[in-house]
Amino acid sequence: MLILARKINESIIINDNIEISILDIKGDQVKIGIDAPKNVPVFRKEVYQAIQEENKAAAKSSADIIHSLDNMFKKENK
Amino acid sequence: MKLNTKPFGIITIEDKQRISFNKGIFGFENIKEYALLNASQWPFYWLQAIEVPDLAFILIDPIIFRPDYTPDVDEHDLAELKLLPGDKDKMLIFSIVTVPSDQKKMTANLQGPIIINREERIGRQMISMNQKWKVRHYIIDELSSKGGSEC
Numbered sequence: 001m002l003i004l005a006r007k008i009n010e011s012i013i014i015n016d017n018i019e020i021s022i023l024d025i026k027g028d029q030v031k032i033g034i035d036a037p038k039n040v041p042v043f044r045k046e047v048y049q050a051i052q053e054e055n056k057a058a059a060k061s062s063a064d065i066i067h068s069l070d071n072m073f074k075k076e077n078k
Numbered sequence: 079m080k081l082n083t084k085p086f087g088i089i090t091i092e093d094k095q096r097i098s099f100n101k102g103i104f105g106f107e108n109i110k111e112y113a114l115l116n117a118s119q120w121p122f123y124w125l126q127a128i129e130v131p132d133l134a135f136i137l138i139d140p141i142i143f144r145p146d147y148t149p150d151v152d153e154h155d156l157a158e159l160k161l162l163p164g165d166k167d168k169m170l171i172f173s174i175v176t177v178p179s180d181q182k183k184m185t186a187n188l189q190g191p192i193i194i195n196r197e198e199r200i201g202r203q204m205i206s207m208n209q210k211w212k213v214r215h216y217i218i219d220e221l222s223s224k225g226g227s228e229c
Contacts, residue, residue, distance in 0.1 A: 038154055039154040041152065041154075041155070041205070043205055047189070047205060048104065048205075050189070050213045051104045051105075051187065051189060051190035051203070051205065051213055052104045052105035053105070053213075054174070054176060054187050054213040054214065055103055055104050055105040055106065055135070055174060055187075055190070055203075056105050057176045058135050058136065058174045058175060058176040058177075058187070059106070059133055059134075059135060061135075061136055061175065061176060061177035062177065
């Protein structure tokens, strides 16, 4: 991993078209500005991780569960 | 073609049921070919990995329990599926369902919707930009209140 030290209002450029700036530092929180083309998705890492973890949990759902689920669903839906 | 599936064993599927996810599903990025199967009964579906019989996701149309649901995904993500935000006829929207041992606590992932272009048979799991949608919405609870409460 490349590690760079930056101060407030300094930035780094990635791939000529993505600029990441340090806007503010307060205690243990850093405010980061990201200037990237619109087709570059930017999300907090924990969002990705939450969806990955949820998919893994979903994949463990038992295969024969649908019948009982469906009965429950019909009851609830009346 | 014949397909070995997690819910039904070996079945025959039609080509039109095959959906390519060129980025895979988050956490399963290397698995790109799936088949969309009707579950034995409404309103569930299965997204079955073609090459991995053991891997299948239960899907639900989120509108059924959250009539107010809109995926709110980036239009560039949609463009990669050759979709525009208004392409309702071509676009299928699903949520992946997680069923724990207590089935009444089954949840749907509204934050990571599965979007499919049914004409091109390509799909992608996207990330909603609307922070109202979480990875776990309790289907039965929200069905009872029909979109009243947030998760």
